[in-house]
Amino acid sequence: MRRALELAARGRATGPNPRVGCVLLDADGTVSAEGFHAGAGTPHAEVAALTALAGPETGLTAVVTLEPCSHTGRTPPCTQALLAAGVARVVVAADDPNPQAAGGAAVLRAAGVDVETGLLAAESGALNERWTAAVRRGRPWVTWKWASTLDGRSAAADGSSRWITSAAARADVHRLRAAHDAVLVGTGTALADDPALTVRADGTEVAGEQPLRVVLGHRELPPHARLRDARAPLRQLRTHDPHEALAALAAEEVRTVLLEGGPTVAAAFWRAGLVDEVVCYLAPALLGAGPLAVGDLGVTGMPDIARLALRDVVRVGDDVRLTARPLPPVAPGAGDPTTTHPAVHQEASSVHRDR
Template sequence: MDRALELALRGPVHGPNPRVGCVLLAPDGTRLGEGFHAGAGTPHAEAAAVAAAWSSGVDLRGSTAVVSLEPCAHTGRTGPCTRVLVEAGVGRVLHAVDDPNPVATGGAAQLRAAGLEVVGGVRRLEGEALLRTWLHALRSGRPFVTLKVATSLDGRVAAADGSSRWITSAEARADAHRRRAEVDAIVVGTGTALADDPALTARTTGGDLAAHQPLRVVVGMRDLPAAARLRGPGGELVQARTHDAGEVLAALGAREVRHVLVEGGPTLAAAFLGAGLVDEVHAYVAPVLLGAGPVAVGDLGVTTIGEALRLRTVSVQTVGPDVLLVAVPQRPAASTPDASDEPHGRPDATDLTVPPTGTGPMEES
């Protein structure tokens, strides 16, 4: 199973389908074939492993299939993995995680009905850790949400004059671009889109577009200019004309988006946090002090320390001279911020008492 999980990691992090690995074993433990799922439309891990074994002339009758996810019982762009295993003569199947997808679940029952021995829950915790964003999306009915902020040591996303390039280092920005290439969608508000004119692309360390480009989602009612960089090269532009964070996630979930990266300004961050829709926070913190300027998160309705939204630290790592703190909220915020005026993007300059600011130092120029 450890090898199956290792193989699963070769599949893409993004996309609607899970990362799955499969190892086929002879009764004496000899490895007969292995495979992984390379993304939507490609053979599933079980089919890839069977094909690899057959290409070497291996007889799979009586073999054991060790799979990181319960074999699917669904016919989509590819046939059901249960049929592949049964027709190959596999006699025993071990899997780590039960498939929660209502369309594909039931594989274990089908295999047992066909006379195969099936054992589930092998290395379940490791399997669930590998599939955490995909499993969350399937189990909760909405995408997994990562909120990214990039601030000075005193929590500012820009100076008082609105300048923000660059608070964090080139290393931190490169790390953020790598993480962009692993998600299905990046979300900002119209305020950010209009004031900063971001491209919201995922780029390599050399500055080129990464192979995978997430959807670029702009939340709010206002239109974008025809010449906006968001209309240029990169992922598909999606305009979510709503002020409701839940509606945004519902629309993206309907598109089989599994992982969303929220990169908007303070008001957008507060809207998702206040609605209890943030699953993980990535906070890049630079050893810089500004003393004034906009903060990373807008009003959460917290009036006393007892109402604070507390988070549990998952990891802390240095990225160049900066620090990346990864944490998960422990409970929803006490109340949802006021949604009366463009709650999911930053306000226009006319709404501000200080000059408009960007989404933070991660925004590309």
């Protein structure tokens, strides 16, 4: 199963489908074939492994990181492929949370296949954490990214903002973009900055599919806007409602969204409870005046303070990247969440520093 998880990790981290790996064992427990899912429209891991077999075999065991699908989508059901190949036993790490595809284990058992589930389920869940959350919630996973000076400014008093962070941090942002299905900004940012919102390396667009560029708001983009070019698809959602925006993206099977700003739009997502992770690039610099990087979060006093669980601290060039996740609200009188919430203690050991 650990080998199957390694194979799954080779799959595409973005797109509508999860990452899945499969190892086929012969009747003696020897590996006969391997496979993984490379992305939507390509063979699923089980079919890829079966195709890699040198020839027909009996008594096969399929070790799969996710429950084999039982429905016809872009490809036929994996359960039928396993049955047609005469697989005798299937070992599954995690159940499929997608109601459209779940039920494969039951189908296989009904056909007389020996099925075991739950082996390294936590590891499989971690591999597809954002995809699983998106499927279960019916909306994309949202990562809020921003960059600021030590005094929390996103630009100088005259509005100039290039560049607050180092070249290394900006390159890291492009890797972050590449890990998401869509990049979202408001019309204010789109009109003021004329961003491209593409994934680039050394100033040049990387090869392959680019994230969907999403603009939230009613104002029209000018015809010459860089967001209108052919380098990546564009979707303008003419609404200010974050729930409505994510519902529209979910309908297009967008699983992950990188929220890049500006502060007003980002704060609206936060107030709506729709931010799953925060990534902040903090530059060792001071401006003393200028626009704040974060807008009004609805906090009026210390009892309402927005607490986050720190998951990762990494030095990137001369800057620091902090990754954190919102903590659930603490009931009045429950104590200081920074010392009492279990998530804080759980994550403390994962924080590391690049020296």
